[in-house]
Amino acid sequence: DTEVTQTPKHLVMGMTNKKSLKCEQHMGHRAMYWYKQKAKKPPELMFVYSYEKLSINESVPSRFSPECPNSSLLNLHLHALQPEDSALYLCASSQEGTGTDTQYFGPGTRLTVL
């Protein structure tokens, strides 16, 4: 099973809402990633978790808060977002975080901030 699942598929939220994105993989991967992809743009790395510890934070605003409760699950908590945060949020996983082993991507959550 090489699947990364993400829920929800679509999310619409107001600027004062608090919501969470969820990502799950059962491949035994020890690295998990959050990417942000604006329309017609390439994905940009936001966070990397390696062995359930945050190893990379690409200067992401604090209104985005990642969480890795266990090796299979990755959450992204959202609070007080801005309309410019509307994007496709992609989760990925790989065997290890420091190598170049293949990243497997989920289908993404399309977020709209009103």
Next chain:
Amino acid sequence: AQSVTQPDIHITVSEGASLELRCNYSYGATPYLFWYVQSPGQGLQLLLKYFSGDTLVQGIKGFEAEFKRSQSSFNLRKPSVHWSDAAEYFCAVGRNNNDMRFGAGTRLTVKP
């Protein structure tokens, strides 16, 4: 600084025709190079990657890419395009997964 340039924003080819998508990179050391495909509403899927060795790399779905150090290029090719190949294609460069930089992407349209 590392960067990736995909000169073609949009390419249209007829089904059955050959395809070449261009990718140029700038990197301080020997790069690791990747091609990903993203179908509408989907995440990215790795087509192939180059680390070292043979400069012609075979990937999934009949794709191949050739690394040319002298031209700083890593172009993706397919001899005969199928309608299902219509998608967005991203070239990426990086020494590891924490360091991946994607190009702007090339959108492929396949004409019947």
